[in-house]
Amino acid sequence: xxxxxxxxxxxxxxxxxxxxxxxxxxxxxxxxxxxxxxxxxxxxxxxxxxxxxxxxxxxxxxxxxxxxxxxxxxxxxxxxxxxxxxxxxxxxxxxxxxxxxxxxxxxxxxxxxxxxxxxxxxxxxxxxxxxxxxxxxxxxxxxxxxxxxxxxxxxxxxxxxxxxxxxxxxxxxxxxxxxxxxxxxxxxxxxxxxxxxxxxxxxxxxxxxxxxxxxxxxxxxxxxxxxxxxxxxxxxxxxxxxxxxxxxxxxxxxxxxxxxxxxxxxxxxxxxxxxxxxxxxxxxxxxxxxxxxxxxxxxxxxxxxxxxxxxxxxxxxxxxxxxxxxxxxxxxxxxxxxxxxxxxxxxxxxxxxxxxxxxxxxxxxxxxxxxxxxxxxxxxxxxxxxxxxxxxxxxxxxxxxxxxxxxxxxxxxxxxxxxxxxxxxxxxxxxxxxxxxxxxxxxxxxxxxxxxxxxxxxxxxxxxxxxxxxxxxxxxxxxxxxxxxxxxxxxxxxxxxxxxxxxxxxxxxxxxxxxxxxxxxxxxxxxxxxxxxxxxxxxxxxxxxxxxxxxxxxxxxxxxxxx
Amino acid sequence: xxxxxxxxxxxxxxxxxxxxxxxxxxxxxxxxxxxxxxxxxxxxxxxxxxxxxxxxxxxxxxxxxxxxxxxxxxxxxxxxxxxxxxxxxxxxxxxxxxxxxxxxxxxxxxxxxxxxxxxxxxxxxxxxxxxxxxxxxxxxxxxxxxxxxxxxx
Numbered sequence: 105x106x107x108x109x110x111x112x113x114x115x116x117x118x119x120x121x122x123x124x125x126x127x128x129x130x131x132x133x134x135x136x137x138x139x140x141x142x143x144x145x146x147x148x149x150x151x152x153x154x155x156x157x158x159x160x161x162x163x164x165x166x167x168x169x170x171x172x173x174x175x176x177x178x179x180x181x182x183x184x185x186x187x188x189x190x191x192x193x194x195x196x197x198x199x200x201x202x203x204x205x206x207x208x209x210x211x212x213x214x215x216x217x218x219x220x221x222x223x224x225x226x227x228x229x230x231x232x233x234x235x236x237x238x239x240x241x242x243x244x245x246x247x248x249x250x251x252x253x254x255x256x257x258x259x260x261x262x263x264x265x266x267x268x269x270x271x272x273x274x275x276x277x278x279x280x281x282x283x284x285x286x287x288x289x290x291x292x293x294x295x296x297x298x299x300x301x302x303x304x305x306x307x308x309x310x311x312x313x314x315x316x317x318x319x320x321x322x323x324x325x326x327x328x329x330x331x332x333x334x335x336x337x338x339x340x341x342x343x344x345x346x347x348x349x350x351x352x353x354x355x356x357x358x359x360x361x362x363x364x365x366x367x368x369x370x371x372x373x374x375x376x377x378x379x380x381x382x383x384x385x386x387x388x389x390x391x392x393x394x395x396x397x398x399x400x401x402x403x404x405x406x407x408x409x410x411x412x413x414x415x416x417x418x419x420x421x422x423x424x425x426x427x428x429x430x431x432x433x434x435x436x437x438x439x440x441x442x443x444x445x446x447x448x449x450x451x452x453x454x455x456x457x458x459x460x461x462x463x464x465x466x467x468x469x470x471x472x473x474x475x476x477x478x479x480x481x482x483x484x485x486x487x488x489x490x491x492x493x494x495x496x497x498x499x500x501x502x503x504x505x506x507x508x509x510x511x512x513x514x515x516x517x518x519x520x521x522x523x524x525x526x527x528x529x530x531x532x533x534x535x536x537x538x539x540x541x542x543x544x545x546x547x548x549x550x551x552x553x554x555x556x557x558x559x560x561x562x563x564x565x566x567x568x569x570x571x572x573x574x575x576x577x578x579x580x581x582x583x584x585x586x587x588x589x590x591x592x593x594x595x596x597x598x599x600x601x602x603x604x605x606x607x608x609x610x611x612x613x614x615x616x617x618x619x620x621x622x623x624x625x626x627x628x629x630x631x632x633x634x635x636x637x638x639x640x641x642x643x644x645x646x647x648x649x650x651x652x653x654x655x656x657x658x659x660x661x662x663x664x665x666x667x
Numbered sequence: 668x669x670x671x672x673x674x675x676x677x678x679x680x681x682x683x684x685x686x687x688x689x690x691x692x693x694x695x696x697x698x699x700x701x702x703x704x705x706x707x708x709x710x711x712x713x714x715x716x717x718x719x720x721x722x723x724x725x726x727x728x729x730x731x732x733x734x735x736x737x738x739x740x741x742x743x744x745x746x747x748x749x750x751x752x753x754x755x756x757x758x759x760x761x762x763x764x765x766x767x768x769x770x771x772x773x774x775x776x777x778x779x780x781x782x783x784x785x786x787x788x789x790x791x792x793x794x795x796x797x798x799x800x801x802x803x804x805x806x807x808x809x810x811x812x813x814x815x816x817x818x819x820x
Contacts, residue, residue, distance in 0.1 A: 139783050250747070471728075559807070629787075
């Protein structure tokens with residue numbers, strides 16, 4: 105609790121400091137800027153949740169993830185640091201399970217953190233950066249380092265990067281370094297280069313864009329052979345994994361085509377855990393887009409086979425990766441549409457795609473009256489796989505299907521409504537063994553009413569219908585009252601109306617309300633959000649990557665500020 | 668000693684020089700956007716509902732505001748490769764054709780502007796000085812942005 109008060113104190117102090125936030129912080133001739141983010145959970149006991157077996161009694165009372173970032177800029181030169189503190193880690197994050205495991209062995213503290221830093225010079229057509237690097241080549245299928253705080257993800261590589269471009273004709277980028285692995289620096293080397301040639305600029309074609317691009321990425325691990333021997337994996341014969349990719353970008357008159365093919369040149373560990381044999385991998389990704397006036401369409405197709413590239417063979421968790429193969433389905437913002445989100449299979453490969461259609465119907469004379477329509481379709485299936493060592497090859501099958509449509513209507517200055525319908529088929533088995541589809545029809549009605557320039561009310565009603573009676577019907581309600589621009593209050597509840605939440609241990613059904621109450625306060629760049637509620641076990645997804653979230657009841661306090 | 672070097676100054680922060688993509692897919696510098704016109708720079712993503720609400724609210728009032736003030740709106744999508752094509756489609760499908768839409772696929776601009784959470788909106792004057800910023804969106808808070816734009820006229 106002391107820590108809560110401390111954070112509140114910092115928040116209030118930050119509010120007053122940022123009163124003059126738009127003034128420059130001068131250090132010598134340069135300027136300093138920074139940001140602070142602090143996410144805290146105070147875990148509470150919850151008798152019904154514990155009795156029903158849906159939640160374990162919390163073995164700690166507090167979790168806090170804090171990020172302080174400072175940047176200094178002087179002309180073309182910049183330098184910065186970021187301190188990440190897990191004080192201690194929260195449930196559901198990989199860093200928590202890693203620290204817990206380490207604790208059992210050496211009894212060390214759960215508190216941990218990490219330091220990233222950089223110096224950089226950005227000139228008009230070249231640049232160099234030393235220190236921690238966030239970058240990606242193409243779609244990230246071959247290489248991506250990034251940060252996602254909601255996932256506790258950060259795989260920045262510490263090393264050097266240079267880039268040079270010649271009159272927009274061609275751009276070359278090269279980098280090398282050692283990736284971050286949770287609260288440690290990994291000793292594997294990763295290096296790569298990326299080249300982009302803009303053919304349209306070279307021939308002086310101004311009506312569109314044609315570019316050919318390509319990348320090379322290498323990963324070096326010293327003990328690969330020892331690891332292969334220990335795990336009994338055959339065919340892993342190189343300490344260095346080499347990968348290449350080729351890309352084509354084409355845009356003309358509202359039409360876009362972007363294609364990428366990537367392949368591993370050496371055998372890598374097989375992501376299909378039933379296979380103890382090294383294997384190459386490859387992926388193809390195609391994006392098509394078309395837009396005409398207020399209509400636009402986009403489609404994505406992707407097939408990937410053993411292309412997930414680990415940062416370290418023998419490592420674990422979601423951060424143990426140097427490329428980016430996200431889920432391509434629509435990421436929803438409503439509670440019930442996120443009840444069963446698609447997660448990629450662990451069988452080593454999948455094929456699928458998605459289509460989005462957007463149309464806006466607008467009144468030319470009155471901008472406060474319009475319709476926005478959106479439809480989305482996505483489906484995925486896993487490739488053929490081996491269920492366990494020695495098993496016959498199993499045929500891949502559908503792991504996901506979704507169709508959703510929504511219509512947003514701004515009636516006038518005061519009223520706005522949104523209706524959404526989604527049909528989802530979610531495979532509980534994640535593509536392993538016999539499919540166990542949960543088929544959901546989800547209906548959402550959402551309305552915002554503005555009383556005046558400052559006061560508004562937002563309500564949502566959601567219903568999930570399960571005609572197969574496998575998960576029971578769900579209801580969710582939300583109400584939010586806003587006093588612009590500073591305050592917002594909300595309450596929400598979500599429950600299974602057939603008490604279908606079954607505890608397998610005692611074969612009893614429970615009616616559990618997953619309620620939340622919360623408030624937020626914003627002052628310029630400072631935002632404080634406080635909430636209390638019960639959270640269902642599930643997955644938290646951000647940017648197409650998900651992490652498991654155990655059930656918990658408790659207080660969340662989040663603070664963000666910057667200067 | 669520190670106090671000699673560190674001091675709050677009345678002048679504003681300036682916009683950092685970062686490369687990102689425009690609607691046509693070409694790489695441009697953030698400084699290319701600075702052209703003497705004051706602007707609202709709003710960071711958004713396809714998965715951020717309040718961001719879209721805020722941009723729609725600005726879009727609703729845009730012509731009314733433009734009648735009395737000279738400014739432009741720059742919508743910076745921080746969508747990564749997963750959703751960037753959806754973001755490009757959405758800018759058209761939401762009728763944001765009066766906005767200058769930029770794509771910060773590697774989130775370099777977001778990091779350089781110290782944005783932790785979206786929506787995060789900045790008011791930048793014609794010379795590239797950041798004069799105001801706000802994080803989060805509640806219906807009606809767009810009025811504050813307009814008031815700040817009016818102060819720059």
